[in-house]
Amino acid sequence: xxxxxxxxxxxxxxxxxxxxxxxxxxxxxxxxxxxxxxxxxxxxxxxxxxxxxxxxxxxxxxxxxxxxxxxxxxxxxxxxxxxxxxxxxxxxxxxxxxxxxxxxxxxxxxxxxxxxxxxxxxxxxxxxxxxxxxxxxxxxxxxxxxxxxxxxxxxxxxxxxxxxxxxxxxxxxxxxxxxxxxxxxxxxxxxxxxxx
Amino acid sequence: xxxxxxxxxxxxxxxxxxxxxxxxxxxxxxxxxxxxxxxxxxxxxxxxxxxxxxxxxxxxxxxxxxxxxxxxxxxxxxxxxxxxxxxxxxxxxxxxxxxxxxxxxxxxxxxxxxxxxxxxxxxxxxxxxxxxxxxxxxxxxxxxxxxxxxxxxxxxxxxxxxxxxxxxxxxxxxxxxxxxxxxxxxxxxxxxxxxx
Numbered sequence: 001x002x003x004x005x006x007x008x009x010x011x012x013x014x015x016x017x018x019x020x021x022x023x024x025x026x027x028x029x030x031x032x033x034x035x036x037x038x039x040x041x042x043x044x045x046x047x048x049x050x051x052x053x054x055x056x057x058x059x060x061x062x063x064x065x066x067x068x069x070x071x072x073x074x075x076x077x078x079x080x081x082x083x084x085x086x087x088x089x090x091x092x093x094x095x096x097x098x099x100x101x102x103x104x105x106x107x108x109x110x111x112x113x114x115x116x117x118x119x120x121x122x123x124x125x126x127x128x129x130x131x132x133x134x135x136x137x138x139x140x141x142x143x144x145x146x147x148x149x150x151x152x153x154x155x156x157x158x159x160x161x162x163x164x165x166x167x168x169x170x171x172x173x174x175x176x177x178x179x180x181x182x183x184x185x186x187x188x189x190x191x192x193x194x195x196x
Numbered sequence: 197x198x199x200x201x202x203x204x205x206x207x208x209x210x211x212x213x214x215x216x217x218x219x220x221x222x223x224x225x226x227x228x229x230x231x232x233x234x235x236x237x238x239x240x241x242x243x244x245x246x247x248x249x250x251x252x253x254x255x256x257x258x259x260x261x262x263x264x265x266x267x268x269x270x271x272x273x274x275x276x277x278x279x280x281x282x283x284x285x286x287x288x289x290x291x292x293x294x295x296x297x298x299x300x301x302x303x304x305x306x307x308x309x310x311x312x313x314x315x316x317x318x319x320x321x322x323x324x325x326x327x328x329x330x331x332x333x334x335x336x337x338x339x340x341x342x343x344x345x346x347x348x349x350x351x352x353x354x355x356x357x358x359x360x361x362x363x364x365x366x367x368x369x370x371x372x373x374x375x376x377x378x379x380x381x382x383x384x385x386x387x388x389x390x391x392x
Contacts, residue, residue: 026311028224104310110369111307114300115222127369155385158363162382163355166362170354173306173323186358189351193389 011049014039015060019105022060027108030057054118061109061119064102065126068092072133081144082191085137089187092130092164094171095180103168134161138194146195156194163190207245210235211256215301218256223304226253250314257305257315260298261322264288268329277340278387281333285383288326288360290367291376299364330357334390342391352390359386 017039021030032053036043050056071091077084094100106126113123135157141147167186171178213235217226228249232239246252267287273280290296302322309319331353337343363382367374 022311024311026224026308027222028226030224108307108310110365111304112222114304114368115218115220123369127366152385155382158366158378158382159359159386162362162366163358164362165365166358166360167354169306169361169365170323170358172310173319182354186351186354189348190355 007049011059012063014041014046014049014056015063018056018060019101022108023101023104027112032056057109058119058122061122064106064109065129067102081140081146082195085140085191086184086187088133089137089164090184092133093168093183093187095183100172100175104172107169107172130164131157131161134164141194148194148196151194160190203245207255208259210237210242210245210252211259214252214256215297218304219297219300223308228252253305254315254318257318260302260305261325263298277336277342278391281336281387282380282383284329285333285360286380288329289364289379289383291379296368296371300368303365303368326360327353327357330360337390344390344392347390356386
């Protein structure tokens with residue numbers, strides 16, 4: 001039987017190596033050569049999967065959002081609504097080592113997207129995705145009649161979205177200051193401040 | 197009369213060129229050679245002021261916080277307290293082209309500091325500076341007896357700080373979405389939510 005190669009898996013392995021280089025050495029070190037060294041793939045094999053560095057980086061960036069989406073889709077959304085909202089919002093914060101890695105890489109990508117148009121589209125997609133997540137929470141609280149009356153919903157979406165990304169940034173920058181418990185507490189307190 | 201060279205000014209000119217390279221081409225292009233090209237200084241002159249790329253980048257990073265500090269020190273802090281707080285908090289947001297440039301560069305630096313220990317100290321200093329700014333506002337609101345009773349002040353500092361950095365990040369990423377008026381409105385609404 002011929003050896004079956006799962007090409008998507010191979011691409012993901014290469015992208016994971018790119019993440020590791022970006023996270024430990026910085027975006028400026030994310031050359032095909034360094035990613036080859038990190039992954040154990042040859043430069044030639046990497047070029048087979050990714051004809052350019054830009055295509056590799058775009059794939060590696062999209063993989064971050066896929067991982068976040070997978071986690072959200074695996075949530076049951078069952079139980080007490082307030083707890084479900086909290087759990088949902090915590091998906092966007094580095095409460096585990098795995099998420100911490102994703103968010104460090106993610107931050108490096110969005111900053112690179114400011115000077116690299118090839119990443120702008122993927123960056124905008126995730127921006128919209130997280131904003132949609134924040135909007136979904138405000139909307140759900142309203143439908144469940146938990147949201148305080150007369151709140152400016154558009155503003156509350158922007159505020160929740162900024163709070164999430166600001167916290168993610170701070171937690172990545174100051175790991176020892178931001179325990180999982182602290183992040184949970186801040187999200188819980190903010191959600192409570194929106195509810196009747 | 198011998199020509200008097202203001203060395204600090206020369207260093208600032210080189211740092212400004214480094215900002216421009218970082219902002220338009222990305223941190224990975226911020227080599228001494230590219231900064232020389234951008235600044236009009238020779239590689240040799242740059243090496244005279246900055247013996248290493250790390251010392252240049254640290255200086256350029258510190259210059260961002262100096263600029264923010266200068267703006268804050270030039271504020272009169274006179275007038276209606278609520279307005280003064282709002283004006284103070286807006287110093288940390290990209291409401292002008294000048295601040296937009298600073299914040300883009302700033303974000304690039306803090307991400308680089310995750311994988312580059314030589315920038316960690318300068319990055320931590322600004323982190324503490326902005327957090328101190330947020331804490332000063334909560335503290336002032338309390339002393340002025342404007343702050344709502346029974347607020348968890350430690351939490352409010354973290355929330356305000358995260359809101360500021362999250363908004364700065366979003367405004368830099370989505371320039372057309374975040375007008376100065378929108379940023380002012382969000383800060384005003386958040387401040388109002390903290391006040392009696």
